[in-house]
Amino acid sequence: MKARVHITLKNGVLDPQGKAIEHALGGLGFAGIEDVRQGKYIELELAETDAAAARTSLEAMCEKLLANTIIENYEIDLDG
Amino acid sequence: MKAAVIVSPGSNCDRDVQVALRQSVGRDPIMHWHGNPDLPDVDLIVIPGGFSYGDYLRAGAMAAHSPVMREVVTRANAGVPVLGICNGFQILTECGLLPGVLMRNAGLKFICRDVDLRVEAEDTVFTHDYVDGQIIRIPVAHNEGNYFADDETLNRLDGEYRVAFRYCTPAGEVTAATNPNGAARNIAGILNENRNVLGMMPHPERLADALLGGTDGRPMFDGLAEALAPAA
Numbered sequence: 001m002k003a004r005v006h007i008t009l010k011n012g013v014l015d016p017q018g019k020a021i022e023h024a025l026g027g028l029g030f031a032g033i034e035d036v037r038q039g040k041y042i043e044l045e046l047a048e049t050d051a052a053a054a055r056t057s058l059e060a061m062c063e064k065l066l067a068n069t070i071i072e073n074y075e076i077d078l079d080g
Numbered sequence: 081m082k083a084a085v086i087v088s089p090g091s092n093c094d095r096d097v098q099v100a101l102r103q104s105v106g107r108d109p110i111m112h113w114h115g116n117p118d119l120p121d122v123d124l125i126v127i128p129g130g131f132s133y134g135d136y137l138r139a140g141a142m143a144a145h146s147p148v149m150r151e152v153v154t155r156a157n158a159g160v161p162v163l164g165i166c167n168g169f170q171i172l173t174e175c176g177l178l179p180g181v182l183m184r185n186a187g188l189k190f191i192c193r194d195v196d197l198r199v200e201a202e203d204t205v206f207t208h209d210y211v212d213g214q215i216i217r218i219p220v221a222h223n224e225g226n227y228f229a230d231d232e233t234l235n236r237l238d239g240e241y242r243v244a245f246r247y248c249t250p251a252g253e254v255t256a257a258t259n260p261n262g263a264a265r266n267i268a269g270i271l272n273e274n275r276n277v278l279g280m281m282p283h284p285e286r287l288a289d290a291l292l293g294g295t296d297g298r299p300m301f302d303g304l305a306e307a308l309a310p311a312a
Contacts, residue, residue: 013228014262016188040137065145068138068174070181071228 001046002079003058005066008039013071042066051078081308083109083124086152086168088143093129093165093285100285101126104301114146123308124161125152127168129221129283139182139224140170149175161205161308162277163300166222169269169279178272178279179237180229185222186262192221194294195260195282197268198248201241204271206278209303215252216296218287220260220268225281227263227270234264244278245269 009015015037022036044061048054055076062074083101087094094111101109110120114132119125133142143149149171156162156177164172172178185191194217199210210216229237237243245268248254254266261281269280284297 013183014186016184016186016262020188065137065141068141068181070230071183 001048001051001054003044003046003054004077004079005042005044005058005062006039006075006077007042007062007067007072008075009037010071010073039072054078081105081124081305081310082107082120082122083126083304084112084119084122085109085126085128086114086148087111087128088114088130088132088146090132090134091128091130091167093167093283096283096285097126097128097165100288100297100301101305103288104298104305106305112148114143114148117147117151119148119151119155122160124163124304125155127152127162127164127171128285129166129168132167132171135224138174140167140172140174143167143171144174153177156272156277159274159276161304163206163304164277164279165283165285166220166225166281169281170224172277172279177277178270179233180227180264180270182222182224182281183226183228183262184224185226185260190221190223191225191260192219193260194219194287195268196248196250196252196258197245197282198252198254199244200246201244201271201275203241204244204275204278205304205307206300207244207303208307209299213252215248215250217250217294218282218284218297220282221286222261222281225261225263227267227281229264237267237270238265240273242271242273242275243267243269244271245280245282
């Protein structure tokens, strides 16, 4: 089973990289960008075939390692 | 006094800490590989600076779960002094021994220069050779030194006098202009509740010898050697 994990900065946490990207895009002439936030995207291939069990396990992975929940949120997508 | 320096793939200040400890303690620390969970009995554990695991995922995130760290956490909770410098501070927050997180520098640049720090907690094994209000000058060298925690945590740190060092002017004023990395409340180093775990971004080991242009970092290692010397 394929899993996709998106990790994003929580609202209110300053994202200087997002700001730099926003400025760079403006410099390239892309108008109308109101905000840019940068995050991480992780793909995992799991042997687990039960979606609920996979989700439980992925949540533990996010809490323990993949995300730092002081500043980051995570979102899990499962295929199949 | 017996000390251990935890060495990870990518540690690069481990030798500096070794030299600083040798100078102050009079004997070499144990250089302990992170992958070995059998940590000998020691009086002090130092997690040095560097780029453990190439800063993959987040600075310190991987090393925080390396085999030796479970034992480091157990020892810290049992009262053994643990000093984390730079990447060591990041590892201590990632493994939960210290609150908060070190984020990317607000200016997005790697910063490597001397900074002035105000000592604010002289009552620890790490800092007792300094006095509160003393200004010391030692270097920072980091890309993720932007200390962040929620207001409740910051208020608790302040209320319990757990901020050990703050970035300041040479005269000791804590201002936005002297904050190199965007750290909340100019925080450069913090203590755990029991004051036996110190995490700090600046590098005392890099200015602990006059040959290197300064000795403001030396009292930390001298102080540890005195505080942790076996009773006569």
